[in-house]
Amino acid sequence: MSHPIYNYCAGPAVLPPEVMKEAIQSLKDYRHGLAITEISHRGADFMKIIEESMADLSELLNLPRGYKILFLQGGATGQFAAIPLNLLGDARSADYVQTGVWSEKAIEEAQMYCEVNVVANTKSNRYTGVPHQASWQTRSDSAYLHYTPNETIHGVEFTWVPKVEVPLVADMSSNFLSEPVDVSQFDLIYAGVQKNIGPAGMAVVVVKEDVIKPGRHPIPTILNYKKMIAEDSCCNTPAVFSWYVSGLMFKWLKAQGGLAAMAERNRLKADILYAAIDASDFYNNPVEKHSRSRMNIPFTLSDPKLDPVFLEKAQEKGLFNLAGHRSIGGMRASLYNAMPVEGAQALVDFMRDFERHYG
Numbered sequence: 001m002s003h004p005i006y007n008y009c010a011g012p013a014v015l016p017p018e019v020m021k022e023a024i025q026s027l028k029d030y031r032h033g034l035a036i037t038e039i040s041h042r043g044a045d046f047m048k049i050i051e052e053s054m055a056d057l058s059e060l061l062n063l064p065r066g067y068k069i070l071f072l073q074g075g076a077t078g079q080f081a082a083i084p085l086n087l088l089g090d091a092r093s094a095d096y097v098q099t100g101v102w103s104e105k106a107i108e109e110a111q112m113y114c115e116v117n118v119v120a121n122t123k124s125n126r127y128t129g130v131p132h133q134a135s136w137q138t139r140s141d142s143a144y145l146h147y148t149p150n151e152t153i154h155g156v157e158f159t160w161v162p163k164v165e166v167p168l169v170a171d172m173s174s175n176f177l178s179e180p181v182d183v184s185q186f187d188l189i190y191a192g193v194q195k196n197i198g199p200a201g202m203a204v205v206v207v208k209e210d211v212i213k214p215g216r217h218p219i220p221t222i223l224n225y226k227k228m229i230a231e232d233s234c235c236n237t238p239a240v241f242s243w244y245v246s247g248l249m250f251k252w253l254k255a256q257g258g259l260a261a262m263a264e265r266n267r268l269k270a271d272i273l274y275a276a277i278d279a280s281d282f283y284n285n286p287v288e289k290h291s292r293s294r295m296n297i298p299f300t301l302s303d304p305k306l307d308p309v310f311l312e313k314a315q316e317k318g319l320f321n322l323a324g325h326r327s328i329g330g331m332r333a334s335l336y337n338a339m340p341v342e343g344a345q346a347l348v349d350f351m352r353d354f355e356r357h358y359g
Contacts, residue, residue, distance in 0.1 A: 003318035006343040008333040010152050010174070010296060010325070011194040016338045019248045026244065036244050041237050050232055053247035060177060060250060060259055061206065064184050070205040071233045071243050073222060076102070076173045076192035079203055080109035082223040083146065083169055083188065088114055088215030091143035095119045095166065097136070100127045100151030101327065106171060110146070113217055117142060127154040129288035133162055142166055144187065144211070150175035150293050152195070153325040155285070155332065157293035161185050167211045174295050176204070177253060178337060179263035187211045195295075196336045198246035201239040253337065262337050269335045269344040270294040276348040282355040300330040306358055307331070317350050 007014040015023070026036040031045050039045050054069055063069070072078065083106075084094060093115040096107045099122050110116050117139050120131035138145065144167040150157040152174040162168060167187035176191035183189065188207045194200035205225070212225050221227055221235050228235055256262060274292065277283045277299050285292065285299045301310060307323075310331065314322050324330040333347055 004342070004346065005318045005320065006339070006346055007320050008335070008339070008343075008347070009321035010332060010334045011192070012200045013195050013334060013336050014338045015198070015245070015249070016252050019245065019252050019338075022248055023241075023245050037241050039240070041234060041240055046240065049244055049247055050234075053243065053250060056247065056250035056254060057204070060253055061181065061183050063206070066210065067183060067206055067208050068225075068229050070207065070225065070228050071238060071246070072203050072205055072228060073201065073236075073239050075194070075200065075203050076171055076190060077105070077109070078223065079171075079190045079205065080106045081113070082205075082219075082225070083144075083190075084110045084113040084215070085217055085219045085223055086212050086214055086225045087167065087169070087188070088143045088217075089213030090215070091141060093117050093139055093142045095136075095138050095142040095145040095164075097131070097145070097147040097162075098123065099130060099148060099156055100154045101325075102151055102153070102171060102173070103146075103148040106146060106148070113215070114143070119145070122156075126286070127151065127156060128286050128291070130156060130158050130291040136162075138164065138166075140165070143213075143215075144169050146171070148173075150295055152296050152334075153298075153327065153332075155287050155293040155296045155298040156291050157295070159290065167208075173203075174334075174336075175293075177259060177262070178266050178295060180259040193242060193246050195334070196338075197249050199242045202242040202246070204246070249337075265341060266294050266335065266337065269339060269341055270297065272341070272344045272348055273297050273333060273335070276351055280351075280355060282359040283351060295336060296332060296334050298324055298328065298330055298332045302359070304329070309358070310354060313354060314347075314350055317346075319347055319350055322347075 030036040095117050097120050119136040119138050145164045146169040148171040169188045173192040174195045190205045193202045277285045282302050283299050322331050324332040
């Protein structure tokens with residue numbers, strides 16, 4: 001008996017069937033027998049993709065005046081360096097909140113360009129919660145404050161936006177477009193596209209133009225926000241296919257009812273899985289309840305020796321990529337925009353059946 005296939009990978013992640021179907025067709029014949037990967041990034045066809053993707057994303061975000069959207073290569077990791085290079089100005093330091101592996105990596109990269117002031121660090125608590133802002137040790141002379149609203153590996157998510165006196169920078173790689181966001185509360189938002197948006201190979205940057213203040217370090221062209229803004233992110237050949245599929249995803253999101261509809265669906269999926277975990281002594285989620293991610297839900301089994309059995313049996317049921325990150329083990333289910341509610345329910349049904357047999 002065949003089963004529906006559900007992919008819980010943290011990234012590269014699942015895409016909606018409608019988007020996948022159109023993307024596949026574009027590889028066969030996008031225009032005049034040419035594949036999307038064969039068209040010129042300077043030609044009229046790709047200029048139209050640029051125009052429509054910019055307009056659709058601006059609409060989804062209700063983008064305020066003064067903000068620019070960039071589609072840049074190098075993923076979010078490339079932005080770890082680009083941010084201090086483009087925002088430091090005359091400052092020598094920047095504030096960072098450390099709540100997981102990805103904010104830790106951002107800190108390591110920024111330290112090559114400036115003094116990093118870690119305002120709060122939850123590593124001693126195994127990255128299981130969000131630190132209260134009252135405890136943060138910020139500096140008034142910092143160029144900006146950087147934080148990661150959702151940590152993919154540890155399943156920790158901010159449910160609030162920090163209030164700071166300096167420009168606010170957010171790595172939204174794993175929760176971008178999962179709910180409405182007031183862009184005006186931020187000065188820069190960036191996100192690797194391979195989770196909620198499209199195929200790997202690119203990052204979206206939403207930046208308030210007047211906070212771009214390059215510092216004393218020279219900036220490579222592909223990381224230079226001012227140059228990329230002037231050239232519509234095409235100072236070099238962009239990630240054409242990734243950009244194209246991301247544009248399809250923006251249209252799909254609009255067709256689903258926009259970000260408010262996605263927020264409702266994403267909350268429902270997360271609630272289904274957390275309720276099953278909390279109702280069981282066999283499964284456990286280590287994250288403080290007020291800091292739990294809607295996108296990435298890690299959980300452990302009461303007996304770790306059963307982990308390989310769980311993964312094997314899950315795959316037999318069509319449930320793929322549930323292994324936790326190699327740094328922490330256990331399980332992890334990523335419930336991004338493209339994961340249907342039925343996918344969350346299928347996982348819960350399997351978990352209950354597995355517990356009956358092995359609990």
